[in-house]
Amino acid sequence: MTAPDALLDAHLVVQRGPFRLDLALSAAAGEVVALLGPNGAGKTTALRALAGLLPLDGGYIELAGQRLDDPAARRFLPAERRATGVVFQDYLLFPHLSAVDNVAFGPRCRGARRRDARAQATAWLHRVGLAEHAHRRPAQLSGGQAQRVALARALAVRPELLLLDEPLAALDARTRLDTRAELHRHLAAHSGAALLVTHDPLDAMVLADRLVIVEEGRIAQQGDPAAVAARPRTEYVARLVGLNLYRGRGAGHAVVVADGFAPTLAEPLHGPAFVAFPPAAVALHPARPDGVAGTCWPATVDGIERHGDNVRVRLAGSVAALADVAPDVAAELRLHPGLPLWASVAPARVRAYPAS
Numbered sequence: 001m002t003a004p005d006a007l008l009d010a011h012l013v014v015q016r017g018p019f020r021l022d023l024a025l026s027a028a029a030g031e032v033v034a035l036l037g038p039n040g041a042g043k044t045t046a047l048r049a050l051a052g053l054l055p056l057d058g059g060y061i062e063l064a065g066q067r068l069d070d071p072a073a074r075r076f077l078p079a080e081r082r083a084t085g086v087v088f089q090d091y092l093l094f095p096h097l098s099a100v101d102n103v104a105f106g107p108r109c110r111g112a113r114r115r116d117a118r119a120q121a122t123a124w125l126h127r128v129g130l131a132e133h134a135h136r137r138p139a140q141l142s143g144g145q146a147q148r149v150a151l152a153r154a155l156a157v158r159p160e161l162l163l164l165d166e167p168l169a170a171l172d173a174r175t176r177l178d179t180r181a182e183l184h185r186h187l188a189a190h191s192g193a194a195l196l197v198t199h200d201p202l203d204a205m206v207l208a209d210r211l212v213i214v215e216e217g218r219i220a221q222q223g224d225p226a227a228v229a230a231r232p233r234t235e236y237v238a239r240l241v242g243l244n245l246y247r248g249r250g251a252g253h254a255v256v257v258a259d260g261f262a263p264t265l266a267e268p269l270h271g272p273a274f275v276a277f278p279p280a281a282v283a284l285h286p287a288r289p290d291g292v293a294g295t296c297w298p299a300t301v302d303g304i305e306r307h308g309d310n311v312r313v314r315l316a317g318s319v320a321a322l323a324d325v326a327p328d329v330a331a332e333l334r335l336h337p338g339l340p341l342w343a344s345v346a347p348a349r350v351r352a353y354p355a356s
């Protein structure tokens with residue numbers, strides 16, 4: 001569905017061997033949309049199609065009222081004629097050019113005179129806090145600085161659509177933290193739309209107004225970060241936001257997930273439903289506990305690892321789950337792979353919502 005005020009309105013259809021991307025995407029002016037998905041989901045393919053580096057096989061791309069790609073109408077505008085700016089994962093700066101010449105490249109390509117292009121580039125470098133490094137070449141810049149040059153280069157063409165491909169992936173943890181905060185500031189100041197491709201849920205949650213989760217070339221789920229985190233609809237999203245997720249069937253005031261596991265609900269629910277709860281809501285017991293009918297199930301320990309101050313236990317069985325328990329509880333239960341035990345979940349921590 002396209003919002004009436006969409007700056008970007010696209011339906012991307014790209015066939016790459018057996019892989020097919022089929023994605024309807026829109027973005028409003030000032031909106032930051034994150035494309036999030038597992039390896040091979042089609043995120044980079046989507047970004048390359050929008051940038052004009054890969055022609056569509058079907059569908060269309062319209063940006064600010066201009067058709068950029070429309071195979072049915074035999075229309076394809078090449079990358080340099082699109083109002084898009086791209087920050088690539090490894091920045092792709094020209095190694096033989098200084099930072100200022102890298103940034104001036106875009107305006108130059110779009111017809112600006114040399115002096116004007118340099119003046120614009122200098123202003124952009126100033127905005128990203130790199131004025132004093134304007135004459136350095138990429139090899140003389142740190143990762144974080146190179147990232148800022150790449151961002152300045154993308155913004156210098158005043159794009160209607162800013163495309164960012166894993167813009168923080170190449171940075172170490174500390175630089176990433178600072179650069180994320182800075183990127184957030186620049187995205188907020190950007191008047192056009194922005195599309196961010198990322199694997200990292202934190203980058204997506206912090207930087208984006210809306211998440212579009214792509215799996216196997218299609219949209220699996222979308223919404224604002226809080227809504228997606230609260231109600232995951234796929235296994236991938238559930239793992240991303242750290243929840244156990246199951247499909248069940250609402251039967252009034254209970255949702256049946258598996259034989260014997262049917263948490264009760266305050267609000268009635270009917271038909272296909274999702275059930276989600278955090279690993280910290282799961283308790284482990286050496287024997288079947290009393291008084292937890294419907295919210296306990298037999299399981300086998302499948303794996304154990306440290307998780308912050310707790311121990312994360314992977315449980316196999318009819319209700320596969322992750323459980324986080326305190327180290328003293330783990331020791332008391334003598335947890336080890338293969339150990340049979342019982343798991344239960346606190347009913348108040350269970351969320352259930354319609355699956356259709």
Ligand SMILES: Nc1ncnc2c1ncn2[C@@H]1O[C@H](COP(=O)(O)OP(=O)(O)OP(=O)(O)O)[C@@H](O)[C@H]1O
Pocket residue numbers: 016017019037038039040041042043044045046199
């Ligand atoms: N040049 C190519 N030729 C044929 N198929 C390709 C090509 N590049 C990518 N693919 C296929 O297209 C699909 C989507 O790849 P894409 O790189 O868009 O995924 P992605 O979501 O960006 O993954 P990642 O997170 O690993 O970068 C994959 O199945 C991939 O094998």
